[in-house]
Amino acid sequence: MDGELRAFRHLYVHIPFCKHKCGYCDFNAYAGMDRMIPEYLDALEKELVFARERYPFQQLDTVYLGGGTPSLLGAEEATRLLTFIRRTFNVAPDAEVTLEANPASTDEAKIAAWMDGGVNRLSLGVQGFDRRALAVLERRTDAAQATQAFGLARAAGMSNVSIDLIYAVPYQTMDTWRETLRRAVALEPDHISTYCLSFEEGTLLYRRRAEGKVPEVETDLQWDQLDAACDVLEEAGYHRYEVSNWSRPGFESRHNRAYWRCRPVYGAGAGAHSYATNGERAWRWWNVARPREYDAASPSTRADGEELDPRKTLAETLMLGLRTAEGVIAPRGFEEELGRLQRAGLVRRTDGRVVPTRRGMDLHNQIAMAVL
Numbered sequence: 001m002d003g004e005l006r007a008f009r010h011l012y013v014h015i016p017f018c019k020h021k022c023g024y025c026d027f028n029a030y031a032g033m034d035r036m037i038p039e040y041l042d043a044l045e046k047e048l049v050f051a052r053e054r055y056p057f058q059q060l061d062t063v064y065l066g067g068g069t070p071s072l073l074g075a076e077e078a079t080r081l082l083t084f085i086r087r088t089f090n091v092a093p094d095a096e097v098t099l100e101a102n103p104a105s106t107d108e109a110k111i112a113a114w115m116d117g118g119v120n121r122l123s124l125g126v127q128g129f130d131r132r133a134l135a136v137l138e139r140r141t142d143a144a145q146a147t148q149a150f151g152l153a154r155a156a157g158m159s160n161v162s163i164d165l166i167y168a169v170p171y172q173t174m175d176t177w178r179e180t181l182r183r184a185v186a187l188e189p190d191h192i193s194t195y196c197l198s199f200e201e202g203t204l205l206y207r208r209r210a211e212g213k214v215p216e217v218e219t220d221l222q223w224d225q226l227d228a229a230c231d232v233l234e235e236a237g238y239h240r241y242e243v244s245n246w247s248r249p250g251f252e253s254r255h256n257r258a259y260w261r262c263r264p265v266y267g268a269g270a271g272a273h274s275y276a277t278n279g280e281r282a283w284r285w286w287n288v289a290r291p292r293e294y295d296a297a298s299p300s301t302r303a304d305g306e307e308l309d310p311r312k313t314l315a316e317t318l319m320l321g322l323r324t325a326e327g328v329i330a331p332r333g334f335e336e337e338l339g340r341l342q343r344a345g346l347v348r349r350t351d352g353r354v355v356p357t358r359r360g361m362d363l364h365n366q367i368a369m370a371v372l
């Protein structure tokens, strides 16, 4: 890497363990390996020290524990990891510290440990409240667990809670999706992410669909469900600030915003990706994915990486910026592409920025195809 890298102010830490592998999931997550957690934490600590010595870090503005299922760590393990991060890095007093939790592995003792360790934002993987949709997704959590976990977090004083929902799930009707949205809003979370189910090759759900065991979802229904989400969530006071994310004012995810703004993010843990830049050139690298191999490799956990070519770097900045309502200052060299997108009603220009229209947010894949 040439030139001085811009300092990292955002840290992602990956916990790759899950109780059970959900049928639709293609994340770097593994079931039945919880016994490896202490060893994995050893490896993670070694990588974090190595990273701090090797790369420039400033005061951290965000820390994000994602997975997999970070809530699978026992309360003491979570305390150990959070304390280690604070000792190793200078975490800003007002940093956003997020932990992803599965309702089934969330309890009072763990919430207390997370909050003592500085976690101030909880991202609860609810995914839905409708039993049939959860069964198709092979989620082993139900609406009661999700509601209970949410209540426990609020009772403990967690003031920033986000929930995830999935739509375009086979057998999910407009009515069941509307009911899911209604129940989500009734909890009064600060942030809601809605993801359109994708059938990723290699997942159990992909195979089941190929074998005709689950039906296709009609495209019209998918669009109607997205429309319903926009209507219900906006009416309830949530602002769609990114293609799949809604928040109350001031509760936008600062960590995810760092990705959309192409800020340097250091990713630690199995399979985690990092992005670095010196302002002119940019690099991306990723860690060994399998936990056992990651443990053996630590602290040299990097599997591979690449320098992004300059045009691709600018294209990514544009494409990611156009995922967000704030848009982006258009880099030079994309006038033709942006002109076409503007004529198609997908973007507009305002105050020197280019921003996506509502249609552009809904059809962001067309923007991505045009600029990448």
Ligand code: SF4
Pocket: 017, 018, 020, 021, 022, 025, 026, 027, 029, 067, 068, 069, 102, 125
């Ligand atoms: S809990 Fe999340 S990361 Fe784990 S298998 Fe299910 S969807 Fe994947």
